[in-house]
Amino acid sequence: MNSPKVIVFDAFGTLVQIGQSKSPYRKLMKWLKEDGRKPSLKDANIIMSNDVDIEELAKVFGKEIPIQLLQEIEEDIDFELNTIELYKDTIPTLRKLKSLGFQLALCSNLAKPYGDKLKAILPNSFDAVFLSYEVGAIKPERHIYEVILKQFSCQMCDVLFVGDHPILDVEVPISLGMSARLIERNKKQNLSNMLNDLISD
Template sequence: MKTAAAIFDVFGTLIEIRERRSPYLRLLKHGRLQGRRPRPDDALQLLTRDFTLRQAADHFDITIDALSLRELELVLEEELAGLKLFPDALEAIALLQDAGVKTAVCSNLAAPYGPSVRGLLPGLNAYGFSYSIGAAKPDPNIYNATCSMLCIDLGEQTANERVVMIGDSLQCDRDGPAHVGITGFHLNRRGDEGITNLVDFAKTVVVNARYYSA
């Protein structure tokens, strides 16, 4: 079976956050100190809107002075500066691209993280970010939108063609994609069974593609 495209989760899969500072959660905490009650969809709002920290504060009716806002912006800058590719990321992507497999990312992330991810992972065929699509994993819309960027219609896939996805979340990267016709795989970097690194995953995809297309 030919693999048309491979989609990767970002954080925990391709990129590591070396020092997690959580600026947006700090913003919400700032709101709680003002008496704002957390809402069930707070995190979803942050992931599916193209917000700066200031815009997020305004959206949630959180009052924040210039000094406190600048402190949060510095925290965000520090977290972005600490983003680091896992050692197997670029090699795995190169293996797939050399075999003619399209590559993409599909990730839940707040808007300021997008440019940094693009900078660390240039040359992909598509960047499916929750804040630009307006949907977050495991919502089917984010997988479908990412495939549309790849010029792939999941509803028109032939029996001899597939799209695969891999990430460190069972719900978002294995089971969620399966609901829309993507073959999802779970990456378990800390385990000793299953898929533990991206290079082995890429080699398996390439070998299978060659075998089934022979």
């Protein structure tokens, strides 16, 4: 394939992993349903495209969350955040790609607390970071991909998308004219092998 100018990485399942999940947002949505709010297909979009904490998010959904439940969910989030860690090949691969002159970006669908954690643990290798709650849009919405192009003043064909989601990180980027690579961590795949044609000397 033609060498890309910009390589865009997904975060969770690609560069970082959660050691143990507590599903805090599922707990919030369960309470909202029990409190009379009807679930919507747009709920995940709302969670990941609003720059708010749990208490404010409940208000976005039209509810005032009880203090005890708020504390439980916040504790679950803190627990998850403390289990987040980089894959061993993340930093070496990013450094190598940077040394070869590629522009690097991070693009992830996630709620605000997880974005703050990502910024704290990832190296300063990225030329730009696109987090759904900051952009106000999630993958696979076209807007979040177009924001990347605008930031780098490039065309779709200049971008390589790398991620673990077959649709959001591969199928949709390819349909828009980008290149894409799927990484399957559950099959012991690593970044250096997958991007070998880009990072080989």
